[in-house]
Amino acid sequence: MVLIKNKLAIFPGEVDKGGIIMDLWVxxxxxxxxxxxxxxxxxxxxxxxxxxxxxxxxxxxxxRMLLLDNIIQTTVADExxxxxxxxxxxxxxxxxxxxxxxxxxxxxxxxxxIIKHKSVEKAVLVEIDGKVIEAAKKxxxxxxxxxxxxxVEVLVDDGIKHVKENKNTYDMIIVDSTDPIGPAxxxxxxxxxxxxxxxxxxxxxxxxQTESPFFNRELIPRIYNDVASIFPLAxxxxxxxxTYPGGLWTFTMGSKKHDPVKVDISKLPDLNTRFYSPEIxxxxxxxxxxxxxxxxx
Amino acid sequence: MVLIKNKLAIFPGEVDKGGIIMDLWVxxxxxxxxxxxxxxxxxxxxxxxxxxxxxxxxxxxxxRMLLLDNIIQTTVADExxxxxxxxxxxxxxxxxxxxxxxxxxxxxxxxxxIIKHKSVEKAVLVEIDGKVIEAAKKxxxxxxxxxxxxxVEVLVDDGIKHVKENKNTYDMIIVDSTDPIGPAxxxxxxxxxxxxxxxxxxxxxxxxQTESPFFNRELIPRIYNDVASIFPLAxxxxxxxxTYPGGLWTFTMGSKKHDPVKVDISKLPDLNTRFYSPEIxxxxxxxxxxxxxxxxx
Numbered sequence: 001m002v003l004i005k006n007k008l009a010i011f012p013g014e015v016d017k018g019g020i021i022m023d024l025w026v027x028x029x030x031x032x033x034x035x036x037x038x039x040x041x042x043x044x045x046x047x048x049x050x051x052x053x054x055x056x057x058x059x060x061x062x063x064r065m066l067l068l069d070n071i072i073q074t075t076v077a078d079e080x081x082x083x084x085x086x087x088x089x090x091x092x093x094x095x096x097x098x099x100x101x102x103x104x105x106x107x108x109x110x111x112x113x114i115i116k117h118k119s120v121e122k123a124v125l126v127e128i129d130g131k132v133i134e135a136a137k138k139x140x141x142x143x144x145x146x147x148x149x150x151x152v153e154v155l156v157d158d159g160i161k162h163v164k165e166n167k168n169t170y171d172m173i174i175v176d177s178t179d180p181i182g183p184a185x186x187x188x189x190x191x192x193x194x195x196x197x198x199x200x201x202x203x204x205x206x207x208x209q210t211e212s213p214f215f216n217r218e219l220i221p222r223i224y225n226d227v228a229s230i231f232p233l234a235x236x237x238x239x240x241x242x243t244y245p246g247g248l249w250t251f252t253m254g255s256k257k258h259d260p261v262k263v264d265i266s267k268l269p270d271l272n273t274r275f276y277s278p279e280i281x282x283x284x285x286x287x288x289x290x291x292x293x294x295x296x297x
Numbered sequence: 298m299v300l301i302k303n304k305l306a307i308f309p310g311e312v313d314k315g316g317i318i319m320d321l322w323v324x325x326x327x328x329x330x331x332x333x334x335x336x337x338x339x340x341x342x343x344x345x346x347x348x349x350x351x352x353x354x355x356x357x358x359x360x361r362m363l364l365l366d367n368i369i370q371t372t373v374a375d376e377x378x379x380x381x382x383x384x385x386x387x388x389x390x391x392x393x394x395x396x397x398x399x400x401x402x403x404x405x406x407x408x409x410x411i412i413k414h415k416s417v418e419k420a421v422l423v424e425i426d427g428k429v430i431e432a433a434k435k436x437x438x439x440x441x442x443x444x445x446x447x448x449v450e451v452l453v454d455d456g457i458k459h460v461k462e463n464k465n466t467y468d469m470i471i472v473d474s475t476d477p478i479g480p481a482x483x484x485x486x487x488x489x490x491x492x493x494x495x496x497x498x499x500x501x502x503x504x505x506q507t508e509s510p511f512f513n514r515e516l517i518p519r520i521y522n523d524v525a526s527i528f529p530l531a532x533x534x535x536x537x538x539x540t541y542p543g544g545l546w547t548f549t550m551g552s553k554k555h556d557p558v559k560v561d562i563s564k565l566p567d568l569n570t571r572f573y574s575p576e577i578x579x580x581x582x583x584x585x586x587x588x589x590x591x592x593x594x
Contacts, residue, residue, distance in 0.1 A: 280583060
């Protein structure tokens with residue numbers, strides 16, 4: 001992208017001696033009626049993949065940011081909240097997780113957290129869009145750094161198919177997806193959750209990101225009830241991700257045997273985390289009444 | 298505000314038969330590098346008061362919204378989080394709060410929550426800008442509804458002066474202020490906190506809104522350390538307000554005697570709340586490590 005001003009070619013993020021001559025922002029329509037915008041230092045990458053529009057921009061507020069179909073997926077500044085919470089709450093509920101699957105999550109952040117667990121022998125990433133993995137490796141090394149770990153297997157494939165074809169295989173399955181529109185739509189349905197259930201070992205756990213309790217008040221109970229109808233135990237928990245709409249985010253867990261709120265938190269390992277902690281493991285399941293009412297029978 | 302298009306005068310929020318012909322948004326620069334925007338149905342009120350710019354707009358996402366100096370103060374859709382948490386955590390820590398002061402808070406939301414407590418005999422609001430109270434009464438009846446209650450006294454005055462002149466008077470003082478720029482600057486300093494301490498009765502409690510743990514990482518420890526140097530007990534707690542930057546907000550408490558985390562939550566009254574609950578009373582003090590590190594000595 002090149003603008004011509006005063007006969008000079010100016011590139012995004014450049015500033016001339018007279019002041020800022022290009023004021024570039026990236027904006028996400030978080031809902032039809034609400035927008036977040038971040039000032040951009042430099043646009044690093046933009047392409048149409050076979051699945052979606054992929055962008056990487058460097059922002060002043062959050063550092064490097066990955067967007068898919070114009071929606072913020074992750075940023076270097078706040079990704080720790082999401083990736084720690086989608087991984088450790090479930091893994092620390094299991095006594096000895098060995099094999100873990102991430103569906104989606106091509107940036108690698110969930111994988112990075114999973115391999116902090118010493119018991120994990122294999123972490124498999126199944127991402128449908130290989131371009132997301134390539135971009136993360138090139139532009140987001142802080143997030144993708146574990147994708148080349150020997151315990152990690154990266155597959156560019158359809159997660160729905162993979163789950164269907166691997167019965168009784170994984171101790172934990174994490175659905176680290178985009179929003180329930182576009183390529184990820186099938187990851188939010190009861191048929192998929194049944195396949196996830198069947199792909200888990202006998203005491204396995206499943207965790208998915210399930211959107212905002214302020215803005216997705218129809219989706220959350222639908223997912224929760226689907227999961228509760230398939231798994232012996234369903235739980236909803238919360239974390240604070242500032243670049244997601246409203247800043248408060250839900251995760252839905254289905255568990256075959258172990259209850260996350262009954263974990264002895266005094267025995268949890270130190271995982272060098274910035275949002276997750278043993279006490280947060282306990283309190284993230286305490287829902288304010290306006291969230292609780294979403295999932296009460 | 299009138300736009301002329303095709304010889305017709307169009308007012309904000311109006312839509313002609315051919316589609317939206319006016320697309321009005323209200324935007325807040327949450328930081329120098331981040332902006333939130335909400336689509337406006339109608340601009341209801343705009344004036345320069347002696348203290349600040351005051352606006353009330355009706356938005357699609359959050360309903361009616363009060364802005365001061367272009368910063369979102371409260372909205373009908375999410376005000377419950379902030380007002381419940383700034384009031385009930387402190388009041389439910391005290392065995393028998395009778396006299397309560399709100400400094401700022403001209404919208405009346407904190408007062409509405411305070412008078413839910415049966416022990417409260419008098420709730421005093423000291424708001425420096427009478428125009429805020431007038432606008433709240435006219436445009437935000439859901440929030441300001443308790444300002445005419447017989448137990449409530451409304452003073453248009455300087456809160457700093459009021460606190461200095463009323464020693465040993467209040468069981469709880471709530472500082473429900475704008476950001477620490479402009480008229481509220483003096484409400485974020487150690488000299489004011491000392492006056493607040495002296496205006497409290499012997500087992501009194503003070504709570505202030507103290508900004509975002511993501512974006513105000515210098516302010517929060519400064520306030521916390523000031524409060525901890527003046528009060529026997531200082532505590533930080535969290536709540537989720539989607540229209541505030543990052544969606545996660547801190548409150549700082551100074552207490553002369555009672556520890557909020559030692560309250561027997563099984564005995565707390567039902568206050569008909571949507572965010573606060575006895576369990577939230579306990580868990581709001583559990584800080585993620587990245588917040589905890591802000592206030593560790």
